[in-house]
Amino acid sequence: MMRLQLPRAGRSGYGAPAVGAGLALLVLLPLFGASRYWLVLGMQVWVLAAYAYSYQLLFGRAGMLSFGHAVYFGLGAFAAAHALNSRALAAMGLPVEMIPLIGMLAGLGAAVVFGFPSTRRAGTPFAMVTLGIGELVAACFLMFPGFFGGEAGISTNRAALGGWVAANYGAADRAYVLIALWALALGAMALWIARTPLGLLARATRDNAARLAFCGIEPSAVRFRLMLVAGALAGAAGALSTLLNEIVSVESVSLAMSANVLLMTVVGGPAHAFGPLLGALTLTLMQSVLSRFTHAWVFYYGLMFILTVLFAPNGLTGIVSDVLRNARQLGAGGMARRYGAPVAAALLAGLLAIGTIEIAFFRDEGIGAARVFPAWGAAGLSLGCLAALLWLRRSLRGLA
Amino acid sequence: MSASILSLEGVRLSFGHADIIRGASFSIREGEIHALIGPNGAGKSTLFHLISGRLAPVSGHIRFRGRDIAGARPSLIARLGLSRSFQQTSAFPSLTVAENLAIAVMGATGERGSILRTSAAMPAVWARVEALLGKIGLARFADRIVANLAYSEQRILEIGLACAGDPALILLDEPTAGMSRAETEEMVPVLRAIARGRTLVLVEHDMEVVFRIADTVTVLVHGEVLVSGPPEAIRSDPRVRQAYLGQSPEAAHG
Structure with a gap:
């Protein structure tokens, strides 16, 4: 009897034990004496990763380009803040570990309401309706200051509720473990969904929604179900952000927050199991670490997004997978021959580009030596950058 | 004569002032292989879109197993047991x-x-x-x-x-389109095999295939049914020759 190769969602090829050990180390980061600064950064990564995993389900699997995913994240965050501040829930003995479930319910509820109009159509109409819903919810923020807290947002305290495992999660190390475990669970749920029959139908709607209808399955119903799951997961991620920041403001439902999740998912890799995690790590590092060195970090982030879309549609995880596969086949010498010239060209082009951007930036701000940096110098730098790019193009052509 | 599984009654479709299908009426018997032929632009594929729910007729009825499916959603029609392929x-x-x-x-x-x-x-x-x-x-x-x-x-x-x-009924839109002679020959037994125990309606340009496997042939011209009948009758019908610009149907699409 013939054996069917059954469908698999994400082929990591990294080896499950290694991955498990790595994730366990990440969760236990506080044990290695990480400072509060790094713990907060780590929590930021986990929260954004959970958020990106929910978006990967829509965009990576079903091709649903949503511009309003922050609606679910933000409403989950607000619900969590209200739950933390609620005397009634505290009196009922709600443990803080269950706060993400409140966010999940809020996200699910929002997806029931907003998913219905948005998932009726796919493609461009879907993108536009989600954008409209995003603006609509952001507008509600100022219309209903009672619930959303107006300009100031809503402050809360994650130690307001007791916990089951720990007495409370006020300390950063305990909060870190709670958030990391929840984020891992949410990411695992998203990856699980991708492997279920619903995940298979998601890929089918992306490929050919019309044909799915002629097979007897309503594509809008598939999109709606996916929206429910993604909304619930995003709501839980929003609740994690409340636990981390202990304040929720209009930013969490803003267009910028919707754009961030798209950027992370694309940069990390829209189809890969580690894509959202790597995307979240990249965004956090640029936002928190790179921003200490240059105010132009947003510029670089945008540039990276464009380059990824144009040249690496499978994102950073796609590049890593390619390089690892080639490394196994080619060995060290082969790798040096294959990637030596392109990497050198890319580094040179990148350095010259950064030089040009930074000098132009500092010159405009009137800072230091850049103030007197002549215009022809900048022109020379950009010419050099152009030459390096041409070299890169030539060496890449040798690869193909 | 066995019962009809699918029947069209006065099905019309127009886009603006352009009439695409002008009151098509014919019926398909359960278990037969029914070929839909006609010159390019006669509306054969459009008729498939109407039956399978991609398009909704302006007026008329499409009855599948006694139920009017005109204008129903494709996913519903598919679940009723009517499926289709694409050109x-x-x-x-x-x-x-x-x-x-x-x-x-x-x-x-x-x-x-x-x-x-x-x-x-x-x-x-x-x-x-x-x-x-x-x-x-x-x-x-x-x-x-x-x-x-x-x-x-x-x-x-x-x-x-x-x-x-x-499904009980399959609409096949040009199953041999773009195939070589040899590939088309391989297709004929496949078509017979999938027709076993169900009804097959096909749009086909290869007249040799049509006359070899069809039980009934319906000729569509300018969105109207010209004639419907057994292959021998269609082959010798002067109106059909006329519709194919004075040629025999075989010669029109070699």
Whole structure:
């Protein structure tokens, strides 16, 4: 009897034990004496990763380009803040570990309401309706200051509720473990969904929604179900952000927050199991670490997004997978021959580009030596950058 | 004469002032192979779109097993047991052959996309898929991504998708389009095999295929039914020759 190769969602090829050990180390980061600064950064990564995993389900699997995913994240965050501040829930003995479930319910509820109009159509109409819903919810923020807290947002305290495992999660190390475990669970749920029959139908709607209808399955119903799951997961991620920041403001439902999740998912890799995690790590590092060195970090982030879309549609995880596969086949010498010239060209082009951007930036701000940096110098730098790019193009052509 | 499974009564379709289908009426008997022929632009594919729900008629009735399906949603019509293939191959290109068939089977068995088990854990679906793969001769391509299949294999998958749900009636839109003579010859027994136990309606340009396998032929010209009858009658009908610009139907599409 013939054996069917059954469908698999994400082929990591990294080896499950290694991955498990790595994730366990990440969760236990506080044990290695990480400072509060790094713990907060780590929590930021986990929260954004959970958020990106929910978006990967829509965009990576079903091709649903949503511009309003922050609606679910933000409403989950607000619900969590209200739950933390609620005397009634505290009196009922709600443990803080269950706060993400409140966010999940809020996200699910929002997806029931907003998913219905948005998932009726796919493609461009879907993108536009989600954008409209995003603006609509952001507008509600100022219309209903009672619930959303107006300009100031809503402050809360994650130690307001007791916990089951720990007495409370006020300390950063305990909060870190709670958030990391929840984020891992949410990411695992998203990856699980991708492997279920619903995940298979998601890929089918992306490929050919019309044909799915002629097979007897309503594509809008598939999109709606996916929206429910993604909304619930995003709501839980929003609740994690409340636990981390202990304040929720209009930013969490803003267009910028919707754009961030798209950027992370694309940069990390829209189809890969580690894509959202790597995307979240990249965004956090640029936002928190790179921003200490240059105010132009947003510029670089945008540039990276464009380059990824144009040249690496499978994102950073796609590049890593390619390089690892080639490394196994080619060995060290082969790798040096294959990637030596392109990497050198890319580094040179990148350095010259950064030089040009930074000098132009500092010159405009009137800072230091850049103030007197002549215009022809900048022109020379950009010419050099152009030459390096041409070299890169030539060496890449040798690869193909 | 056996009962009619699908009947069209005065079906009209127009876009603005352009009448595409001008009151088509004919019926298809249960279990027959029914060919729809006519010159280019006669409205054959449009009629398929109307029957399968992609387009809704302006007026008229389309009865499938006694139920009026004119203007119903494609997914509903498919669940009633009427499936179709497409002139342009249109499977799910980034999925494997087996996954493609699994989706068609899921549609027929009412699987609505569970989230409590993996898609591998659908034993009934995958058993059907394995049987289908054997039947249409694509077993060795089961794990091939459809986009990487050769054209003729994609055409066969197209037909496999149409019969995966074991429908009562299949609409095949030019199953031999773009195929070589030899590939077309291989297609004839496949068509006979999938017609066993069900009704087959096909749009076909290859007149040799039409006259070899059809029980009934309906000739469509300018959105109207010119004549409908057994192949011998159609072959000798002077109006049909006239419609094909004075040529015999065989000569019109070599």
